[in-house]
Amino acid sequence: MLDWCRANGIAFIFGVATTSTLRKRVATVEASTTRRFERAKTKTKVRRFKEFHIPRLAT
Secondary structure, three states: OHHHHHHOOOOOOOOOOOOHHHHHHHHHHHHHHHHHHHHOOOOOOOOOOOOOOOOOOOO
């Protein structure tokens, strides 16, 4: 689906349910985002993004 969106110039944002695998993948960026927020003089939203690939299971 992502490849199709990219090939057809479709912008996308996908949300996923939290899983233990996802938590492991984002732990570092989540911790650095928390530190950045805590150091900020004004408490506004801090957004960070991370892209990663999870291997597909063979069917």
